Structures are given as C-alpha cells and as structure tokens.
Amino acid sequence: MKTKIILLCCLFALQIVQGQDLESLLKIGVENSPSLQKFELKYLGVSEKKNEANSLPNTEFGFGYFVSEPETKTGPQRLKVSVKQMIPWFGSISSREAYSQSLAEVSYEDIQIAKRKLIASISEQYYTLLAIKAKQKVVKENKALLVIYEKLALKAIEVSKASAVDVLRLQMRQNELQQLALVLDQNFRAQQAALNLLLNRAKETPIQIPEVMELPKEEVLLTNKKLGVHPELLKYDKLYQSVIKSELVNQKENKPMIGFGLDYIAISKLPVANLNDNGKDVFMPMVSLSIPIFNKKYHSKTLQNELKQHEIISEKQERLNALKTLLETAKTNRVVARIRYETQVKNSEQAKSAEKLLLQNYETGTVNFKEVLEIQELQLQFQTNQIEAVKSFFVQTTIINYLSK
Structure with a gap:
C-alpha cells in the first residue's frame, strides 16, 4: 500500500514548477488525512468480517x-x-468467506478513490496558492515601476513637461496596487490555512511557494485507455462480483x-x-x-440479486459516461488555457513595447502619463490573465491525472 501511495504522488507531480514542495505536501496529506484513515479503518473492519463468517x-x-x-x-x-x-450445508462457510472478501475488495476501492480525490484537492489548492504568490510578485514589480514613474513625473514637472495631476494619478494608482497587495496577502493566508487543514495540521504552518508560474513546453499526449481501470469504475465491477457471491451464499442457505x-x-x-x-x-x-420448506424468502433474495446486478451495470455505464465527459472537458479546457496563456504573453510583450515608446517621449517632449498608466493597467491585467491561464492549465491537468493515472 505504501508503494502505491508513493507512485500516486509521483504521477500527480507535474513539471519543475511544482518542485519538491507539492510532492512533500501530497505525502503529508496522504499520511495524515483523517478521511483516508476513516476509509482504511472501515476496510480493516470489513476485512475482519471474514473471520466472523468462518463460524x-x-x-x-x-x-x-x-x-x-x-x-x-x-x-x-x-x-x-x-x-x-x-x-451448515457443504460449502456454506466458504461461500460466506468469499462474500465477506468481496465486500472488503469494494471497501479497498473506496480507499483508492479517497486517495485520488485528496491528491487532486491538495494539488488544486497548491496551484491556487501558486497563482496568488505569482500575482503578489507581479503587483510588487508594478508598484516598483510606479515609483519610477512618479520620480519621472516629478522631474517632468520641474521642466514643465507634466502637471501635478499626473503625479496624483500615479499616487492613486499606487494606492490601488497597495490595496490589491493587501487583498492578495489576505487571500494567501486564507488559502494557506485551507491547504493546511487538508493536510490535517495547524492552519498557521507556513508553506513555501515559488513565485513563478510557467507552462511546460512539451504537451503530453492523452488517451482514454486508462479510464476503464479507474477505481470509481473498478468499484462497480467488485460490487457486481459481491452480488454474485451473495447469491452463492443465498443458495447455500437454501439447503x-x-x-x-x-x-x-x-x-x-x-x-x-x-x-x-x-x-x-x-x-x-x-x-x-x-x-427450509418455506423458502419463499430465498427466491425473493435471488430476484433481488438479479435486479441489483442490472442496477450496478447501469450505474457503472452512467458513471463511465460522466467520467469520459469530465475528461474530455478537462482536456479541452487545458488546450484553451494554453491558447489564453500564449495570447496574454503576446499582449504583455506588446504592452511593454508601447510603454517604452511612451517613455521615450520623455527625452523629446511632453510625457502623457495618463497613457502610461493605461498601458501599465493593461500590462498588469495581461500578467494576471497569464497567471490565471497557467493555473487553469495545471488544475485541468490535475483533473486529467485523477481520471487517467
């Protein structure tokens, strides 16, 4: 079981952007999660029923x-x-043991499903923190840039190339960025607390997050081949087998x-x-x-088992269709995230070029600081959208990993 846990953690660790931090967080989450412990204890309890049946x-x-x-x-x-x-009739005890074992196998798949969901939740929360950290860096850079603009504006006022209104505009923009920085700080604290609670540890525990978000250069080809062995679907297969074993017990009890x-x-x-x-x-x-002369209840149990088998088949197909839809949606959203990222990169580069052209006017004539601020706002928007696109890419990849790994 420990080997599978480590393997799952490795499969969900994507590119260098996550570094070792995400892997260590996943390991802590899997080891400390009360939700996983609940399912593991349930599995042990169901497994113990095999000894109960052998009596x-x-x-x-x-x-x-x-x-x-x-x-x-x-x-x-x-x-x-x-x-x-x-x-009991010959084979009754062994059939009861086989039925108890089949229920334990169903409970085991619950553990695997819970692990995948926990890993996906921790990963998504990590990417949320990563995005906030990257935005904080962008805001910090833009604040430093506004300080430079303010110095230029003050110098421009001295040579009558700008007005005091331009300085006030720059200072108001600085106030807005300061507000945004404070909001991001509060969001980071809240999301960090949420992640720590997922890890079942003190919510104030600091988490080291890199400040840069980048997309992997190479695209991983994805298929639906592994979807058929997903624990959510394997659980239905094992439920079906448990009904078969239940019917064997029913037939033995009718002897x-x-x-x-x-x-x-x-x-x-x-x-x-x-x-x-x-x-x-x-x-x-x-x-x-x-x-058992009056064995109507055994015939009724047989009919119930047949109906239960058909029900499980329908539920499995329904869930398979839902997982396929979720997988295709995640794959499409990941492609869209890359398209948005590349568009925002182009827009950001063009905004920087426009900014340079405007600042070059400082040496030749009057600087229009209003236009500079507009470009700066656009640049901040493009950078933020770029970060959101990267976050969306990794969140969608997390969903894909949940479904296909």
Whole structure:
C-alpha cells in the first residue's frame, strides 16, 4: 500500500514548477488525512468480517429436571442434559468467506478513490496558492515601476513637461496596487490555512511557494485507455462480483442444515436386588435435519440479486459516461488555457513595447502619463490573465491525472 501511495504522488507531480514542495505536501496529506484513515479503518473492519463468517451456529445446551420422576424398568429418571450442534450445508462457510472478501475488495476501492480525490484537492489548492504568490510578485514589480514613474513625473514637472495631476494619478494608482497587495496577502493566508487543514495540521504552518508560474513546453499526449481501470469504475465491477457471491451464499442457505447432538438422562436406582442395569444412566446420540420448506424468502433474495446486478451495470455505464465527459472537458479546457496563456504573453510583450515608446517621449517632449498608466493597467491585467491561464492549465491537468493515472 505504501508503494502505491508513493507512485500516486509521483504521477500527480507535474513539471519543475511544482518542485519538491507539492510532492512533500501530497505525502503529508496522504499520511495524515483523517478521511483516508476513516476509509482504511472501515476496510480493516470489513476485512475482519471474514473471520466472523468462518463460524458455526451456536451450540445448543439443554438441562431438564424431572419434578415428577417417571419410572422406567431400570429406575426413575431424575434429570436430562442435552447438547446439539447444527452444521451448515457443504460449502456454506466458504461461500460466506468469499462474500465477506468481496465486500472488503469494494471497501479497498473506496480507499483508492479517497486517495485520488485528496491528491487532486491538495494539488488544486497548491496551484491556487501558486497563482496568488505569482500575482503578489507581479503587483510588487508594478508598484516598483510606479515609483519610477512618479520620480519621472516629478522631474517632468520641474521642466514643465507634466502637471501635478499626473503625479496624483500615479499616487492613486499606487494606492490601488497597495490595496490589491493587501487583498492578495489576505487571500494567501486564507488559502494557506485551507491547504493546511487538508493536510490535517495547524492552519498557521507556513508553506513555501515559488513565485513563478510557467507552462511546460512539451504537451503530453492523452488517451482514454486508462479510464476503464479507474477505481470509481473498478468499484462497480467488485460490487457486481459481491452480488454474485451473495447469491452463492443465498443458495447455500437454501439447503438443509444437519444437526448432531447427545442426550444424557440420569437414572436413580430401584430398591430391588439383582436387577440388571439398575440405575444405569442413558446416553442417546441424536441426528437432526433442518429443511427450509418455506423458502419463499430465498427466491425473493435471488430476484433481488438479479435486479441489483442490472442496477450496478447501469450505474457503472452512467458513471463511465460522466467520467469520459469530465475528461474530455478537462482536456479541452487545458488546450484553451494554453491558447489564453500564449495570447496574454503576446499582449504583455506588446504592452511593454508601447510603454517604452511612451517613455521615450520623455527625452523629446511632453510625457502623457495618463497613457502610461493605461498601458501599465493593461500590462498588469495581461500578467494576471497569464497567471490565471497557467493555473487553469495545471488544475485541468490535475483533473486529467485523477481520471487517467
């Protein structure tokens, strides 16, 4: 089980952008998650039912005391002790064990599903933090750029190339970026707390996040071949098998049960001399047979199992279609995210070129700081959109990994 956990963590770690941080977070999450522990304990409990199934019915003991002692030829009966053990039909115990094992296999798939969902949740939360961190860096760079603009504007005022209004505009823009920086800081704290809670640790625990988000250069080819072995679908297969095993148990229970027992009767001696077997106790071995004559419930159980099998087949097909739709949507959204990213990169480069052209006017004539601010706002918007596109790309990849790994 530990090997599978490590393998899943490696499969979900994408490119260098995640570094070792995400891998370590995934490992912590898998080891500490109370949700996973809940499913693992449930699995152990269901597995233990196999030992419960490997047992015989209760042994029956009886004791009777004759208040009015009936007379026999060898003496009056004083008391009677009996013991009886019923034995299920041949193969009943093994069929019950097989059914319990099939339920444990279903519970095991619940663990695998929970692991995948946990890894996907941690990864998505990590990318959210990564995006916020990248935005914080962009805002910091833009704030530093506005400080340079402000110095240029003050110098421009001295030589009558700008007005005090331009300086005020720059300062108001600085205030807006300061506000955005504070909001991003609060968002980062909230998302960091959410991620730490997913990891089942103190919400104030610091998480080291890189400041850069980049798309991988090479695109990974994706297919739907592995979707058929997804735990959510394997669970339906194992549920189907458990119904088959349940029907085998039902058929065995519809067979007779054989009972073996022994009766002991204590006899008192008669006040008669030379009487053979005087006061001799009685031992009487017994065999009994329990036949389910009124077996309507077993026929009903068979019909219920048949209906349950058809229900599982329909549910599996429905879930398969839903997973295929989710996978195709994620693949499409990932392509769209790359397109948006490339568009925003082009827009950002063009905005920088426009910014340079505007600043070149500072040496030759009056600088239009209003246009500079507009370009700066556009550049910040393009950079933010670029970060969101990268985040979307990795979130969609997380969904794809959940479905296909």
